[in-house]
Amino acid sequence: MGDYLVPATTYMAVGLMSGTSLDGIDAALVELKVDGKGDVHSCEQVKGVTVPFSAGRKEQIENAMDIERSNIRDICELNVVLGRDFAAAAERVVKESGRTMADLAFISSHGQTVYHMPETGATLQIGELSEIAKQTNVLTVGDFRPCDMSVGGEGAPLVPFVDHLLFRHQEKGRVLLNIGGMANVTLLSPASVSRPMIGGDTGPGNVLIDQCMAILTGGKHTYDRGGAYASAGQVDHLWLDNLIEGDSFLKKPLPKSTGRERYSREMAERLVEEGKSRGLSGEDITATISSYTVRSIRDAVTPFIGQLGLEDVFVGGGGAENHYLMEELGKELGMPVYRMEELGVSSEFKEAAVFAVLGLYRLKGRPNNAPEATGAKKLVSMGKVVLP
Ligand SMILES: Nc1ncnc2c1ncn2[C@@H]1O[C@H](COP(=O)(O)OP(=O)(O)OP(=O)(O)O)[C@@H](O)[C@H]1O
Ligand SMILES: CC(=O)N[C@H]1[C@@H]2OC[C@@H](O2)[C@@H](O)[C@@H]1O[C@H](C)C(=O)O
Numbered sequence: 001m002g003d004y005l006v007p008a009t010t011y012m013a014v015g016l017m018s019g020t021s022l023d024g025i026d027a028a029l030v031e032l033k034v035d036g037k038g039d040v041h042s043c044e045q046v047k048g049v050t051v052p053f054s055a056g057r058k059e060q061i062e063n064a065m066d067i068e069r070s071n072i073r074d075i076c077e078l079n080v081v082l083g084r085d086f087a088a089a090a091e092r093v094v095k096e097s098g099r100t101m102a103d104l105a106f107i108s109s110h111g112q113t114v115y116h117m118p119e120t121g122a123t124l125q126i127g128e129l130s131e132i133a134k135q136t137n138v139l140t141v142g143d144f145r146p147c148d149m150s151v152g153g154e155g156a157p158l159v160p161f162v163d164h165l166l167f168r169h170q171e172k173g174r175v176l177l178n179i180g181g182m183a184n185v186t187l188l189s190p191a192s193v194s195r196p197m198i199g200g201d202t203g204p205g206n207v208l209i210d211q212c213m214a215i216l217t218g219g220k221h222t223y224d225r226g227g228a229y230a231s232a233g234q235v236d237h238l239w240l241d242n243l244i245e246g247d248s249f250l251k252k253p254l255p256k257s258t259g260r261e262r263y264s265r266e267m268a269e270r271l272v273e274e275g276k277s278r279g280l281s282g283e284d285i286t287a288t289i290s291s292y293t294v295r296s297i298r299d300a301v302t303p304f305i306g307q308l309g310l311e312d313v314f315v316g317g318g319g320a321e322n323h324y325l326m327e328e329l330g331k332e333l334g335m336p337v338y339r340m341e342e343l344g345v346s347s348e349f350k351e352a353a354v355f356a357v358l359g360l361y362r363l364k365g366r367p368n369n370a371p372e373a374t375g376a377k378k379l380v381s382m383g384k385v386v387l388p
Helices: 055-065 072-096 129-136 145-150 159-166 207-216 225-231 237-245 265-277 282-308 323-333 350-363
Strands: 010-018 024-034 040-052 106-117 122-126 140-142 173-179 182-188 198-204 310-316 337-339 384-386
Touching: 010 072, 010 350, 024 072, 024 350, 040 072, 040 159, 040 350, 055 072, 055 106, 072 106, 072 122, 072 129, 106 129, 106 350, 122 145, 129 140, 129 384, 140 350, 159 173, 159 182, 159 198, 159 350, 173 282, 173 323, 182 282, 198 207, 198 282, 207 265, 207 282, 225 282, 225 323, 237 265, 237 282, 265 282, 282 310, 282 323, 310 323, 323 337
Parallel strands: 010 106, 106 140, 173 310, 310 337
Antiparallel strands: 010 024, 024 040, 106 122, 140 384, 173 182, 182 198
């Protein structure tokens, strides 16, 4: 169970996250403040660092994720190699903050998802926790998702637990949206009413946009910087309607989760070919695919606007940098759309910081899953612990 931590009101920790975009490891050094009941009431970022993956490492991970190209020997080795990368990222963020590893109460690592199969209750996040604990000599917790799945959950998204803890507004319902590779939401009713929250993945975030950009530019651009390419194009509304209509994931109600298994490179290749055969320019294709992300978010959120009294949207993840996505979301949802910074949180490092909070709950033996967002049948304390 727990308790692995000395009782205190403040804990310094590192949260580590590498998401579906494969752009690198986000490491957030945070100070967590705990109230008398043991709940985290503040998560302040002291320092954030992104350690980009080398092209070679990115390719190794992409190969591991691809059924045709992966093999068990490579995955076995990558698990250890990534564990060392995660450890190095933790050391780097601590060093850059001017602190030492001895200042840390713990490290909490999401790992790298290589495969996610919610329909069979299986998921795999790699980045060996023993490597992190032994290299850094710090208590380490991680590998959260399988535990939620073992009680019937999707194992994702996990962020809504922390959104509910830290970001409810007294009078207003809020949409907390993350646009990373995938997009996921937490829909929070006002704290003054006892209606539940709802969460889940809404579908693609940047993943199809990134892949299409790479295909269209022959690898010169791997994302649509600022959304400039999409902004210069025209949406093909008929094609967009067909794409939305043909996507069975979008028809499923929340809670639900998805990944690169569905929104894959092959899908992006098909979309680019289809767009070209419709006579569209690269800009038009990018605009339409970016609107696919916007529409899928809108369609997941809209049914709950009245029920939960949702009034505004706060966006984290790299998608917050894409002005096309941000502006279109505002128009489609009819609500003001802000960056997470409005709530005092870095858009870039929010997920890494969230995993530090989840880790603290695990180390105290307390539940840290949100069945409203994963569909789990019961509350569990997710995560595995390795002593230094
Ligand atoms: N300046 C920018 N303009 C447009 N898009 C950007 C910009 N910076 C980052 N992005 C997008 O954000 C993506 C990275 O987002 P993020 O790091 O939040 O994803 P992730 O954490 O890997 O994914 P997930 O949350 O799905 O696991 C990039 O791949 C890119 O598409
Ligand atoms: C299986 C997996 O790694 N899922 C990620 C992914 O990236 C975004 C979305 O899909 C979300 O479900 C989840 O990550 C965030 C951090 C979460 O669990 O809340």
